[in-house]
Amino acid sequence: MAASDLKDVKLYYFSKVKDSTTMGRGEPLRLLLEDAGVNYEYVRLTADQWKEKKAELIKEGVPGPTMPYITVNGKHYAKTVPAMRFIAKKLGKYLGENxxxxxxxxxxxxxxxxxxxxxxxxxxxxxxxxxxxxxxxxxxxxxxxxxxxxxxxxxxxxxxxxxxxxxxxxxxxxxxxxxxxxxxxxxxxxxxxxxxxxxxxxxxxxxxxxxx
CATH class of the missing domain: 1.20.1050.10 (Glutathione S-transferase Yfyf (Class Pi); Chain A, domain 2)
Structure with missing residues (x-):
């Protein structure tokens, strides 16, 4: 799959961690998306906004929601490493060969x-x-x-x-x-x-x- 085939990709994480826009677990996902040339939207949330968003996700049936997470075509993919592996598998690269x-x-x-x-x-x-x-x-x-x-x-x-x-x-x-x-x-x-x-x-x- 080409990067352009990944549609409506959104990355969700805090707007800042200790006054830094890159600190924390969201940035590795961002680096992967940037390196692969995937078109995506970075949704940055404050702590209060995340509290509201988390409640929404729970109502939608997402078990134990945390950030970062990504959505692809509206579907939720949780956690840094599993989400990175998902993207890598879709792209057919950034993985091992055996x-x-x-x-x-x-x-x-x-x-x-x-x-x-x-x-x-x-x-x-x-x-x-x-x-x-x-x-x-x-x-x-x-x-x-x-x-x-x-x-x-x-x-x-x-x-x-x-x-x-x-x-x-x-x-x-x-x-x-x-x-x-x-x-x-x-x-x-x-x-x-x-x-x-x-x-x-x-x-x-x-x-x-x-x-x-």
Whole structure:
């Protein structure tokens, strides 16, 4: 399926998270849609608007609605990773090419989710000591793990030259965590990964819009 065949696509997420328009779980979906050239509407909701929207979704029979979610032709698709996989499958790309690669992407997606949870828990509910431990121990260890993951292929992405939906998950969490700043001396593969995504022609319009 071509990107143009995905009709009436809408992405729903908060208007801001801690005063940022990109922080949180909505941005990886946005990166995938932008990179694929899918025409979509980004519906940004305040906390109060989400409370009302959530009540509407419950009445419509959506079980335990959360954001982000997407709708395609009015049909609801929930959660960041499942929605990204749905889009990737529809497009026939951004996935693994065999069972081994699919398993690897599943594992890396789970790793990214665990990273996001640790980061968010520390940021929003952690004590000063929790934040110190995260910055000095947890985050550096996470970078080392991602470096190892990237070293399993020829690069620059997790599966080599083919970008996948998980690359957007990893890139965005790194951006949320420290604005995607990586020391090329200590983490050369990760630094190359960041540059590869930042320089993708399909994402230049999006990245430039964030600077305005």
């Amino acid at each position: 069972d081994d690669e699919e398993h690897l992407l599943d594992a890396y997606a789970d790793f990214s989710g665990d990273w996001t949870t640790r980061w968010a828990t520390t940021l929003f509910r952690g004590s000063d000591e929790d934040k110190k431990v995260y910055a000095e121990t947890t985050f550096p260890q996470t970078l080392d793990t991602v470096e190892q993951m990237l070293s399993k292929s020829s690069g620059p992405y997790l599966l080599g030259e083919r970008i996948t939906y998980v690359d957007f998950l990893i890139f965005h969490q790194l951006d949320d965590d420290n604005q995607a700043k990586v020391d090329s001396q200590t983490h050369p593969r990760l630094a190359a990964f960041v540059e590869a995504i930042k320089n993708r022609p399909s994402l230049q319009k999006h990245f430039n819009s964030l600077k305005q």
